Amino acid sequence: MGVGGDDQVARTGLSRRGLLRLGGMGAGLAAVSSVVGACSSAGTAGTPNATTVKFWTVADGPEDSAFQERMYEQFNDAHPDVRIELTMFPAAQYGNALQLAFTGGEDVPDVFRAGTGATINDVFEKEWAAPLDEFLTDDFTRRFPDFCYVDTERSPLYRGGHALTVPRSDPFVHGQRPMYCNADILEQAGASEPPKTWSEFAELAAKITTDGGGKVFGTSVVADTPQHWVMQCLAGPQPYQSYGQPPINLIDGTPMMSHPSMIDTVEFWRKLVQDQVLTPGWESWKAEQAIQHMAGGRLGMYFFPLFHANELKKANPDLNLVLAPPPTPDSGRKGSLAQLSDVAQWFMSSTCQVKEAAWQVLDFLGSVEYQRGAFQELGQDSILPGVYEGLELDPISQQKRAMAEELVRNRPEPIFREPGFPAFYAELGSKGPKPQPRQVWFAAMTSGGYAAAAEQYDTELAKTMDTLLEKHELTAEAFTFADWNPLEDYEQTS
Numbered sequence: 001m002g003v004g005g006d007d008q009v010a011r012t013g014l015s016r017r018g019l020l021r022l023g024g025m026g027a028g029l030a031a032v033s034s035v036v037g038a039c040s041s042a043g044t045a046g047t048p049n050a051t052t053v054k055f056w057t058v059a060d061g062p063e064d065s066a067f068q069e070r071m072y073e074q075f076n077d078a079h080p081d082v083r084i085e086l087t088m089f090p091a092a093q094y095g096n097a098l099q100l101a102f103t104g105g106e107d108v109p110d111v112f113r114a115g116t117g118a119t120i121n122d123v124f125e126k127e128w129a130a131p132l133d134e135f136l137t138d139d140f141t142r143r144f145p146d147f148c149y150v151d152t153e154r155s156p157l158y159r160g161g162h163a164l165t166v167p168r169s170d171p172f173v174h175g176q177r178p179m180y181c182n183a184d185i186l187e188q189a190g191a192s193e194p195p196k197t198w199s200e201f202a203e204l205a206a207k208i209t210t211d212g213g214g215k216v217f218g219t220s221v222v223a224d225t226p227q228h229w230v231m232q233c234l235a236g237p238q239p240y241q242s243y244g245q246p247p248i249n250l251i252d253g254t255p256m257m258s259h260p261s262m263i264d265t266v267e268f269w270r271k272l273v274q275d276q277v278l279t280p281g282w283e284s285w286k287a288e289q290a291i292q293h294m295a296g297g298r299l300g301m302y303f304f305p306l307f308h309a310n311e312l313k314k315a316n317p318d319l320n321l322v323l324a325p326p327p328t329p330d331s332g333r334k335g336s337l338a339q340l341s342d343v344a345q346w347f348m349s350s351t352c353q354v355k356e357a358a359w360q361v362l363d364f365l366g367s368v369e370y371q372r373g374a375f376q377e378l379g380q381d382s383i384l385p386g387v388y389e390g391l392e393l394d395p396i397s398q399q400k401r402a403m404a405e406e407l408v409r410n411r412p413e414p415i416f417r418e419p420g421f422p423a424f425y426a427e428l429g430s431k432g433p434k435p436q437p438r439q440v441w442f443a444a445m446t447s448g449g450y451a452a453a454a455e456q457y458d459t460e461l462a463k464t465m466d467t468l469l470e471k472h473e474l475t476a477e478a479f480t481f482a483d484w485n486p487l488e489d490y491e492q493t494s
Contacts, residue, residue, distance in 0.1 A: 050083040051357040056098070056109035058091050060307075060378075063314075067377055075364050082357045091115065102128050102351075110352040111361050113345060114165070120344035121422050124159035129347040131162035135359045143368065143384050154416060154492065156343055165344035166366040168374070170383045173400055175339035175408040177230035177303050179327070180312065183320040185216060185300040194301070194324035198231070198268055201301070201327040202277075208300040209277045219272070219301045220279040222287050226438050227303045228269065233335050234328045236261025237486040238411065240479060241425070246432040246461055250412050253480030255461040257437060258454035261334070266441060266450040273445050283442065291315050309396050310379040323399040325407055335486040336409035343383065410489040417492075418478035427468055433460040 055072075059065035065088060072084050087109070089097055095117030101108045112118065123129040141149040148167065152158050157165050181194045189208045195201040205218025212218075221228045232238075239247030239256050249256040256262065272278055279285070279293065291308065293299035295315035303326060312321055346365050348358050364370055371382040381400065382388075393401070414421040433456075435443070440457060444450030469475060484490050 050081050051354050052083045052085050053111060053354060053357050053361050054085045054087070054107075054109045055111045055361060056087050056089065056094075056101075057113040058094050058115055059088050060380075064378055064380075067374065071370055071373060075361070079360055079364075082360055084361060094118070098128070102126065105351075108349055108351045110349050110354055110358045112347055112349060114342075114347070118347075119342050120156070120159060120165055121342070123344075123347055124164060125423075127350055129164045130350045130352055130355065131164065132166070132348060132359070132362070133163055135363075136163060140363060140366065143366065143386060145383065145385065148383070156341055164347060166346045166362045167343040167383050168345040168365075168371060168380065169340060169343045170381050170404075171339040171341070171343045172404045172408045173381045174306055174343075175337050176306055176400070176403055177227050177326065177337065178306065178309070178323040178400075178403060179301055179303055179325065180294060180308060181301050181322045181324055182294055182297065182299065183322045185297065186322075189300070194322060195327050196325075197330045198327050199330050202268070202272060205272065205301060206275060206277050212298075216298050217279040217293070217300065218277050220282045220285060220290065220293070220299060221269070221302070222290055222304065223283050223285050223442065225287065225304075226441060227305065229265065229441070230303050230326045230337070231268070231328075232261050232265040233337055234326055234333050234407070235264060236335050237484070238335050238338050240411075240414065245425075245429050245437070247437060248479055250414075250479060250481050251484055251486075252482065253476040255458035255465070257440065257457045257461070258451065262454060263451050264329070266444050270445050270448060270450070283446070294321075295319055306381070306400060309400070313379075313396070321396065323396060323403065325403050333487070336411075336488075337407045338411040339408050341413060409487070410491070411486075412479075412481035412484050412490050412492055414479040418474060420472055420474060421478050424468055424472040424474055424478075427472075428461075428464060431468070432464050433457050 057068065059068060068088075069086070072086060076082070076084060094115040098109075098112065098115070098118050114120070114123075118128070120129075136149055144167070148155055148157055149163060152161075152163070155163070156171065157163050157167060179194060185208060186194065186204065189204060189211060191204050195204050201219075208216060208218035236259055237249060237251055237256075239259075240250050241247070247256045247259075247262070248254070249259060273282075279299065287304065287308070290299065290302050290304065291311050292315070294302065295312055309321070309323060312319055346362055348355065348362060352358050366384075368384055368386040371380075371384050372387045374380040375382050375387050376391075379397075381397075414425075437457070440450070440453050444453060465476075481490070481492075
């Protein structure tokens with residue numbers, strides 16, 4: 001899954017629409033370590049004096065693990081003077097392993113993948129990543145949209161004036177939280193297409209549940225990741241930050257738990273809970289249960305990040321899966337989804353002593369060859385336009401890119417105006433009001449009283465913001481963009 005937040009980046013150069021149009025052409029508990037290619041055969045062992053590059057990463061499932069190992073064998077075949085020493089970690093252990101390595105100063109990787117505790121902001125603040133500027137040739141940078149390595153002041157790949165990472169994910173495609181639909185269940189309920197408005201969604205979900213007789217349900221939510229909240233983003237301005245952090249209205253710089261779009265969304269889902277439309281036990285649902293129920297023909301619709309499209313098809317290749325935009329209020333759409341701000345994927349360690357060899361690995365990871373293979377074999381979307389040239393996209397890939405074109409927009413990014421904003425916001429998250437926003441939402445879905453709880457939360461958050469602004473020597477201007485229209489791309493100039 002993605003590793004970044006739900007914020008966005010400002011971009012110039014090749015437009016989002018141009019990029020999407022181009023794209024539409026034509027686990028064990030312990031880490032598994034291997035020296036890829038070095039021991040498999042004489043043909044891939046490299047020269048006796050080959051430079052070893054320690055590479056730490058995470059596999060997104062067994063298929064991804066097999067793909068990575070095979071691709072690194074191909075790399076070693078083409079680079080006999082470089083020997084990749086690969087270590088794959090379970091995702092849950094990866095962040096701790098990196099922290100121990102860098103703080104202990106032993107067994108530090110030369111190249112490492114982003115992950116929990118290793119976002120671009122993390123590695124920049126901890127000084128784990130080496131600048132890549134000296135290696136950025138025209139041949140390399142022209143593979144990417146201009147917002148990556150040309151518009152350096154607005155690039156999501158730069159911190160402190162230096163390029164720190166090689167990306168993989170397309171921030172616009174991955175900014176989505178689709179509505180996953182079992183088309184067969186919808187058809188049985190009399191719907192020829194996914195619902196487009198809140199009232200259509202509520203009516204269809206209720207009918208599926210009623211007709212299902214306790215065996216099939218219209219919708220549900222994944223309780224520990226409130227992705228159903230994506231509906232609020234289309235009902236009003238998407239807050240900074242979405243899906244569980246202290247929400248700030250970027251138009252006026254104020255807390256927005258009590259914004260009308262928030263209240264309306266909570267009340268909408270509270271009505272579904274009251275009418276017993278959701279699956280029983282939804283309060284404790286995990287992502288795996290959503291996949292199992294939909295793949296097994298027991299769930300009609302739900303919301304989640306983009307990677308569930310692949311997971312659902314793996315769980316049931318015959319599933320008649322349709323991706324659709326989240327429904328909008330009956331009064332019309334008033335907001336957009338924000339593109340992913342953290343598209344960092346691979347870093348070179350700041351302690352690396354074999355930089356030339358490490359760059360050869362990063363250059364390969366940022367190649368059309370590697371990322372096209374990941375797209376074709378694993379369905380991993382790529383930021384590289386060249387990956388899609390000449391390919392006939394499958395229906396799900398077409399739906400992903402069409403929805404990104406329709407729903408995802410540039411949103412203001414405070415870090416481009418004030419580099420100290422991330423530190424302020426991180427402390428706001430830890431010292432802000434309790435319970436956390438998602439806990440307030442879920443409590444109100446079952447017990448009501450959201451408006452009053454949200455007003456109290458906003459009052460307390462405003463006080464904390466004032467205190468921390470003074471501490472960090474900032475003003476609310478850092479995150480106030482009065483000229484932002486949430487339905488349009490924001491061209492940030494300050």
